[in-house]
Amino acid sequence: MKKAEKVRVGISIGDLNGIGSEIILKTFEDPRMLEFCTPVVFANTKILSFFKKHYKMSGISFQGVDDASKAIEGKFNVVNIWKENPRINFGKEDKDLAKYTLKSLAAATEALLENKIDTLVTAPINKNVIQSDEFKFPGHTDYLAQQMKGDSLMLMLCKNLRIGLLTDHVAVKDVAEKITPELIQKKVSIIHDTLKKDFRIQKPKIAILGINPHSGDNGVIGKEDEEILKPTIQKINDKGTLVYGPYSADSFFGTKNYKNFDAIIAAYHDQGLIPFKTLSFGRGVNFTAGLSGIRTSPDHGTAYEIAGKGEADFTSFKEAVFTSIEIYKCRKEYLKLTKNQLQKQSKKL
Incomplete structure (x- = not known):
């Protein structure tokens, strides 16, 4: 062999x-x-x-x-x-x-x-x-x-915790206007596909965090969650993708609700990265999905503050190496299975 x-x-x-x-x-x-x-x-x-x-x-x-x-x-x-x-x-x-x-x-x-x-x-x-x-x-x-x-999506990984972003390196003042139904659907599609292709999850469950505090409190604190997020999530669900939310971001991680989902999508950078790094700093990996x-x-x-001193912790980099290897193997396996399925279908035709 x-x-x-x-x-x-x-x-x-x-x-x-x-x-x-x-x-x-x-x-x-x-x-x-x-x-x-x-x-x-x-x-x-x-x-x-x-x-x-x-x-x-x-x-x-x-x-x-x-x-x-x-x-x-x-x-x-x-x-x-x-x-x-x-x-x-x-x-x-x-x-x-x-x-x-x-x-x-x-x-x-x-x-x-x-x-x-x-x-x-x-x-x-x-x-x-x-x-x-x-x-x-x-x-x-x-x-x-x-x-x-x-089309890319920043996906932060640590064991079974996966957090993606609707908007990544965007100023906070510009976040709300950049979040559109089209953007939400595109990002959900990317993360759904990568969970199947790169992580062997057949029927992914995805949570989306609200844009405003308390997901807008039914329009009292901003209307974006009511007018953009909720109807778009419903539309995605109607097509068979399991997406839930919007969830109030301040309690989502504290109640450990994140453990019930295969991935979470945050509205903006710090909303997702602060809890992620609090839970996993030094062990997390940034993966560019899509x-x-x-x-x-x-x-x-x-x-820079420790550069050259020999004090750097290499755990996260080592995890990034191992994660890339595992994703490569998962993707190769997925593509092989997909190819075999297509060949079987063509033979039936």
Whole structure:
């Protein structure tokens, strides 16, 4: 029997002055990780050697390759995408270094699109520093959605807790006007499909949190829940998708009602991310649902305040790696089953 190939996990280096390099190296310093996947980091062996020396990590070695397609199983592969040896100044914002952050992300995304890697795990970026003519996005999610030409949804994961967002990196003052019946239906469709395809949940149950305090109190505190959310939820239910709500966000998590659902959709960023990080910080994973490629990341940022000190907790990054592997396997299995079902149906015709 042919030995199954390990999942090729592509990794973008993130902000070089942040903790990205540290959490990547700490994750793969354990040689057992190579039993689960083939890591492919998009950066430069010189810069990774600098980080290895800085963090005093003797138990990890690099396999330099000039293309992701040449990555070697059982090795920690580094695709050399620049020749320079940029100066690192831990914990500082540096526009000059940002070009290397973008080079890494762009090369990793291209490799994902060309099937040279199976999944992509992104180390944290500084969303302010990376802004340029080539990158005019509020974060990874929107960048990847454009590159992969798909509709994306930020889905935060931790064990059986899954929280998606109707609006993500949007100013609070603009949230209500951006939530339309069309947006709600699109986001519900994405999360419903990803629960089936990527998490093996056949009949997903999805909860939606209200836009206003107490879901508007029947129109007393804003009319959006009555006029937009409720009728749209009913319309979705009429089509056979199990969607419930809107639920008052202030009590939903405190009463542990979230445990009754396969996923929760929050109206805006902090409504979903505050309870998520309270319940799971340091172990959570950010998954970009709705795209043809699989991308995950840790649930934290560049952490400049501890960068270079060797204090970074790599648990979330490690979970992001394992999550990407599991989603890849689930999706592959789902596509195989779907293909078999279609073939059976065509034979009957």
